[in-house]
Amino acid sequence: MNTINQIVIQNEDYSLREKKYARTKVGLMNAFMERLKYNRFDDISIREVCQEVEVAEGTFFNYFPEKIDVVGYYLHLATLKIIWKAKKEAPAGKYLSLIDSVLSQMSLELNNNNVIYQIFSVLLVRSERPKKIDISALEKKMAFPNCEGIEETPSVILDEWLKECVALALKNGELPPKTKADDVVVSLMTIITGTLLAIKFGKSNSREYHYMRQLKALWRGLGVGGRANE
Numbered sequence: 001m002n003t004i005n006q007i008v009i010q011n012e013d014y015s016l017r018e019k020k021y022a023r024t025k026v027g028l029m030n031a032f033m034e035r036l037k038y039n040r041f042d043d044i045s046i047r048e049v050c051q052e053v054e055v056a057e058g059t060f061f062n063y064f065p066e067k068i069d070v071v072g073y074y075l076h077l078a079t080l081k082i083i084w085k086a087k088k089e090a091p092a093g094k095y096l097s098l099i100d101s102v103l104s105q106m107s108l109e110l111n112n113n114n115v116i117y118q119i120f121s122v123l124l125v126r127s128e129r130p131k132k133i134d135i136s137a138l139e140k141k142m143a144f145p146n147c148e149g150i151e152e153t154p155s156v157i158l159d160e161w162l163k164e165c166v167a168l169a170l171k172n173g174e175l176p177p178k179t180k181a182d183d184v185v186v187s188l189m190t191i192i193t194g195t196l197l198a199i200k201f202g203k204s205n206s207r208e209y210h211y212m213r214q215l216k217a218l219w220r221g222l223g224v225g226g227r228a229n230e
Helices: 016-036 046-053 057-063 067-089 095-109 113-126 137-143 158-171 181-201 207-221
Strands: none
Touching: 016 046, 016 057, 016 067, 016 113, 016 137, 046 057, 067 095, 067 113, 067 137, 067 158, 095 158, 095 181, 095 207, 113 181, 158 181, 181 207
């Protein structure tokens, strides 16, 4: 199934059980991530998170079997929102422009440096990529109640989504025919993660400026010429 295109979901009523499940799962994630803004991952108390959400401590592990799973859930939801916002900004059917918009939105959404750096640290120590997670339409609505239609955007892992986007750009003639999609994805992920690390130790904190500057260089290096959406 093509995850770039929106999936139409019929309106439906949800049971009280479904609503409670989604509300609790999103609430646990929000309470956990709020603590990650100011604390190390390993120092976060699951007991305190559960006390805030008013559930038993064991309930946390019914939703997130491992502590790291809440981070994966957050990453999926954050990526979901970024893609949803980017699709509203980018011209339809222009996949390089969509990538530009995703990185632009990412620079705005990653507004708490400690969270993203803690996530980097945990993933590097564990040497594992986030697991693919299926997120229900109701969970998406609960997480982003002000984002109308966000439940129609599929949850994805960022690098896999970028690879599909690049493949569609190739098919659409936006990239030279001999372009290697895997190489482009590595370059894009390097821009995303490398920029965040570079500005942490540099004088500039403008993520969007550096993302766009490096994207422009990448597209020109691939023979696109100028920004992809110009």
